[in-house]
Amino acid sequence: GQQVQQSPASLVLQEGENAELQCNFSTSLNSMQWFYQRPEGSLVSLFYNPSGTKQSGRLTSTTVIKERRSSLHISSSQITDSGTYLCAMEPDNNNRIFFGDGTQLVVKP
């Protein structure tokens, strides 16, 4: 959606390389989340991160509210990281949750 801009749209990595995915928001936000969508379509929540930095294994999410952006860092990428990464935000003046168009990640051996 237009309220959420994700970049890059697609990314190809060699196994072991790092990746930085970005999400920019057009409005101030109440909350934001990162999701991973498996190739077969199921969505998995990675982070609920309205502000600050959170880490889980090789994944790190950083949200800077004032700058209306969030990033997802994947270190030492693995083939199984391949899929689509989506960010979603809830504006502070709206009940809806808006999704970005996603980043399609392919990790090659």
Place this chain on the structure above:
Amino acid sequence: NAGVIQTPRHKVTGKGQEATLWCEPISGHSAVFWYRQTIVQGLEFLTYFRNQAPIDDSGMPKERFSAQMPNQSHSTLKIQSTQPQDSAVYLCASSHSHSGNTLYFGEGSRLIVV
């Protein structure tokens, strides 16, 4: 915790027929959301319920789509007189509340209208 359960996983329906999709949210979650995903439009918000009450259905196509949540354990999305452009993956999600909590998604119902 079985997660959000959606049925059917796949449905093929003829143009003009009705399709009903079911969602069972995670027990104890008070908010249920419906989204539709296509390659062209991405993830589109359709509607959401809080404590079984419809809160925001502004994403629903008005004429043929309806959603209900008759009890806390399931919600339905009904599409009447299906059209080929309704073909999509319909995703249901639940959370502890409508705001400020992680969304948990079901695996989706893939609808194909031929």
